[in-house]
Amino acid sequence: MPSVLPDGEPVPDDGSLPASALDGAAGRPLGFYLHVPYCATRCGYCDFNTYTASELRGRDGALASRDTYAAHLIEEIRLARKVLGDDPRAVRTVFVGGGTPTLLPAADLVRVLGAVRDEFGLAPDAEITTEANPESVDPRYLAELREGGFNRVSFGMQSARQHVLKVLDRTHTPGRPEACVAEARAAGFEHVNLDLIYGTPGESDDDWRASLDAALGAGPDHVSAYALIVEEGTQLARRIRRGEVPATDDDVHADRYLIADEAFRAAGFSWYEVSNWAASEAARCLHNELYWRGADWWGAGPGAHSHVGGVRWWNVKHPGAYAQALVGGRSPGAGREVLSAEDRRVERILLELRLREGVSLSLLRAAGLGAADRAVRDGLLSAGPYEEGRAVLTLRGRLLADGVVRDLVD
Incomplete structure (x- = not known):
């Protein structure tokens, strides 16, 4: 969820789409992305549309509250039902991302999933995923998610080395993501992903190999590995500019990617997208494949992007402005474009x-x-x-x- 929204034409107050957007819809999968914009702290490399508690004080602070956020997401899901009309498609994938979705109570995430089920229905083999910060879940929380219908969870591990996590401003302790995999398995999750980042300033090849060993040793069936991108305006970009940490290096990124691919292949994982490896066909992230294959998805939440039948739109960024639009009976859409x-x-x-x-x-x-x-x-x-x-x-x-x-x- 980039921090800067593109320009575009206005979105109608009722969110209605051109008739052409639903032409042939029955032949395309439909997914939902649900954005939770809250974080306990801001990671130094992150430029996503996220907010800490202190950043939400002041304007629209009450409307931006975590306590009422699930209700606002549900309102947008109901809006989606109105906009899509009698579209008969059951939802194939639901992905809850952030931010840190698991800062909300598990009951809230289950309630929002229930709204998707009630309004659209879920395909019998629907993939239901949430991202999670390792420090924001415990066995009871994970069990509640699993009982509520979630069947895939993605933990932000990033690195197994403390000094690397410190540069990234990640607050979890080494070893906690691996423990989360075991807890998720015990709760009955069929599919578990770990996210890794390579090329962090100060990370060595040995550090990266240690992270790969730790991640694979934990027993996930999917691993995502992304090169660190230093975005302008982030704390990490400012630190690099001041000379506090070295700049990232494309050659190092290439070397780390090769190390990763070799480790994944040795562990029986296959690449299916440039930055993603799965232990089986069933372990592939179907929701992300909707994006990569140009299918239809509705993105609910502040700053969330959607795409239906060649029409792409995006919501207002601030949680307060987002809530205010829905409370006023209007679409939270900030702009849209019809793709040629x-x-x-x-x-x-x-x-x-x-x-x-x-x-x-x-x-x-x-x-x-x-x-x-x-x-x-x-x-x-x-x-x-x-x-x-x-x-x-x-x-x-x-x-x-x-x-x-x-x-x-x-």
């Missing part, structure tokens, strides 16, 4: 190329096909899938994915 056919073609290439299955060459134009030929010769795209009509990244191609995709969209 060319926009959707480019987005498909940008996103699907990141997947193990790659992207169909039929989406490429002449210049893009020429670039794909060169990428195969340079070892950035796999030759076998290319001969079958798909562009699929090699391991080297994954390291240079941004550059490859820029060439293919021409």
